[in-house]
Amino acid sequence: MLDDFLNQFLPSTVGGLVIGSIYALVALGYTMVYGVLRLINFAHSEIFMIGTFASLVTLTAIAPSAPVTGFALIGMLLLLMLVSAAASSGAAVVLETVAYRPLRKKGATRLAALISAIGASLFLQELFALVVIPWLTGKPGRNQASAPRYVARDTLFKIGNADVRLDHVIVVIAAVLVMITLDRVVNKTRIGRGIRATAQDPEAAVLMGVSIDNVVRVTFLLGGAMAGVAGSLYIMEIENTSYFIGFVLGIKAFTAAVLGGIGNLRGALMGGVVLGLIENWGAIFLGSEWKDVIAFTVLVIVLMFRPTGILGESLQKARA
């Protein structure tokens, strides 16, 4: 058992970092919306799913015959991420307008908003299962869709017995760059200041001339863009998607957000990576079929002992 663990420790760590980066990107959307609205945007997982499909469709249209390299690869990555981010943030803004804005205007309870979110989530999943995927694949029924490979699985270097491949490096670097950008936007720009102000005290923010509607829309837009980038990276790494992939990944990303301290942007990054590592290390002992159980158990334990997360909710400063 211990031998197994030592043998698989480094490869699992690499895998954990990669999937953890994707969790972190999705977690940012949960964290930002929760910070501003105190709402678990249950349909955020479907925003991520839409991002995977945007990349998939673009990729299928380009149809690279062999893995791309060099500048073509960078251009292609940027294009796919942009397309996915645009699709996801568009979907997130529509979602906000249709499912949450009317409730907010009425001063509805958070319970009502959460149920509306679940409804929107189910609706989007089924829309893809019944309409979009059959249309894309040309086959009726609940299908999966596969994407062609465009990043070669070349080993760049080895750490111990772990192969670090090109696609691993791309996921981690892309995720970190996107997160730094988001951090800048939230902490340095005018609208970012509006977001932080609203998270702290909506009433005072309104009195100071912040447009709440605008802030909420931009929050959904930014969160959606992060989820879109995550979806694009997911398609590159996993090369397969379906209507249900958002569900479990969404819960894990939410776990990551809670783990790092919900409302805390840097916490989301850390939470994502920690969760990815824990579930991959745990899978060495228990087998990969227990991964989801490990993640959910982590969620319960974190909420029991430290409901404000590892880095804390840090309401005033980092709360987006």
Place this chain on the structure above:
Amino acid sequence: MKGDEVTRESTPVKRGGRNAIVHSLDRARDWWEHAKVWQRYLVYIALVVGALILPAPAIGQFMTPGSDWTTVLIYPIGTYILLAVGLNVVVGQAGLLDLGFVAFFAIGGYSVAYYGVEHGWNYWVTVVWGIALAAVSGVILGAPTLRLRGDYLAIVTLGFGEIIRITANNTDEIGGARGIPGIPHPDLFGFKFKLDPAPYYYLMVAAIVLVIIFSVRLQKSRVGRAWAAIREDEDAAELMGVPTFKFKLLAFAIGAMIGGLAGGLYAGKAVFIEPNTFPFILSATILAAVVLGGSGNLPGVMLGAFLIGWLPERFRDLADYRILAFGAVLVLMMALRPEGLLPSRRRKAELHEGTGGMGTMGAEVPGPDTDVSTAEAAK
């Protein structure tokens, strides 16, 4: 009902007759609240007679032309009603959002299947054992998590539901992904239940009636008032001396027991269960039933469960689209009538005041564009 005096003064706001059906439902509720005892008993008797003759083929031909009506009455309709009444204790009465209710259904079902098949226990013993196990797991889940904020609780319960399903899927001892076939049928005083669905239907009706009586008695007791207090303002309830944690745990355990009972009855009829009998979507469906009907109000909840169980069976061609429709209906309901089709008046007032559901959202500042009718209704 005690405590109704508080809200009785708030006459319903007339809102230009947005929906005639919904308004007639409101009127029916108002009539019921002021009905005399004999009138109520007449309705009870009519309902029991109605339930007894419901499986008649003549009714079935209209209700479900495409499938056997009695079977449909047991599953999904009866089972959904039972589950919805159970979830109503948690969501409607205590105001706790549980997204993993299917876990207790699964525990009840698996107890009957496992102890009946592997250990040859009597069916009724396994049902009671399943109820006990469900209650215990409700307490185990609730004890660490019920101190959490309402929306965290929702996610944790969702995780719990998935943990139970995946664990069943990964554990070969209880059949793993293949499930457990050959669950023995129940027998009662020498009468053997076989493949004919009718006896199961009457068993289901008996269970539903029992659970309803239990639930109504609870609601009108000290426990029910404590739940209402917790639902409306947990901090105030705690300050007034209500041991909120204990009562929340009790709500969880009772909801779980009803879920376990439903699972046991289901397994006895179904002969075969597998992990995928208990997906998350079933939790969401039952929640949709509770919310759609009017959470907190038993007739409403049962109406919701009936509609959600029956409509996909009635319109089988469109059954594929049922989850799509649920989703859209949930979003629409929350925007237009968050209190459900047939709410209790008290619950409706709570929702309009912004209590009774984890408080209001952040970034919510009443302004000139805030819906005025909500302010009126809150008076």
